[in-house]
Amino acid sequence: DSGVTQTPKHLITATGQRVTLRCSPRSGDLSVYWYQQSLDQGLQFLIQYYNGEERAKGNILERFSAQQFPDLHSELNLSSLELGDSALYFCASSGTSWDTQYFGPGTRLTVL
Amino acid sequence: QKEVEQDPGPLSVPEGAIVSLNCTYSNSAFQYFMWYRQYSRKGPELLMYTYSSGNKEDGRFTAQVDKSSKYISLFIRDSQPSDSATYLCAMSPTGNQFYFGTGTSLTVIP
Numbered sequence: 001d002s003g004v005t006q007t008p009k010h011l012i013t014a015t016g017q018r019v020t021l022r023c024s025p026r027s028g029d030l031s032v033y034w035y036q037q038s039l040d041q042g043l044q045f046l047i048q049y050y051n052g053e054e055r056a057k058g059n060i061l062e063r064f065s066a067q068q069f070p071d072l073h074s075e076l077n078l079s080s081l082e083l084g085d086s087a088l089y090f091c092a093s094s095g096t097s098w099d100t101q102y103f104g105p106g107t108r109l110t111v112l
Numbered sequence: 113q114k115e116v117e118q119d120p121g122p123l124s125v126p127e128g129a130i131v132s133l134n135c136t137y138s139n140s141a142f143q144y145f146m147w148y149r150q151y152s153r154k155g156p157e158l159l160m161y162t163y164s165s166g167n168k169e170d171g172r173f174t175a176q177v178d179k180s181s182k183y184i185s186l187f188i189r190d191s192q193p194s195d196s197a198t199y200l201c202a203m204s205p206t207g208n209q210f211y212f213g214t215g216t217s218l219t220v221i222p
Contacts, residue, residue: 002155033210042214043156043200056208090155098207099144103155 003027004093004104012110018079021107025072025093031055032074033094033101034066038087049074081111115139118201118213127222131188135201135213138182142203142211145177147186150198150215159199160186191220 003026013019025032034046036059045058049068060066063081068074078085088108092101118135125131133147144163148156160175162168168175174187184203188195201213 002157004155043202043212045210045212048208058209092155099146099161100158103157106155 002102002104004091004102006089006091006104006107008107009105010108010110012112013081014112015081015083017081017111018077019081019109021076021078021089021091021109023074023076023091023093023104025074025091026102029093029095029102030072031094031098031101032068032072033092034060034074034076035090035092035103036087037090037106038084041087043090046076078109083111085109086111115211116201116203116213119216120214122217122219124219124221125191127191127193127220129191129220131191131195131218131220133186133188133199133201133216133218135184135203136182137184137203137211139203139205139211140179140182141205144204144207145175145184146202146204147173147175148200148202148212150200152197156200191218193220193222196220 005024007022030051033048037043046060048056066076088106090106092103094101146161147159150156165177165179172189176185196219198215200215
């Protein structure tokens, strides 16, 4: 158990809908990272937050947004969902050093 | 062309074998190189992390980086059935953007 929690574990929704994925980092970790893992694209870095501020952005679509709250939990919002958004979404957290990221168990999103 | 290329395998070896996993990349700006292990239905976990070129050893694991060839490797000595997992290479230019290979599936047969 990495100490990073993600909810829900599974999510099934329809195209065009909007969903919110939630992540709670390990105690004391200030950074949160979001990743998308699909069979065809592999693991892709989406976005990083550090202590509430956006730190880095990767291959995140405009339909996706994220935020980190004062209690350091983070949410990833996915809107206007498409079939291709079906994937595993991982959250990771780290302390002051980015090189040791602890991954959560992931949320499996299925868009029908 | 993807920035990071990794042979997806699958790779199947007998217990005790030496395993070699490799990735190539095209972006010469990459300075940080990582290997993650991912068990089925779990999140990735960091195995090794190296900065720039050279070797790094940690127990049965050795990571090598050859920046001149844009090639990185992970060697696993005395492989064990518990090493059966998918291995992901990852790279970063500055520590705030991360690029992953698609992963190599490894099975170690007892």
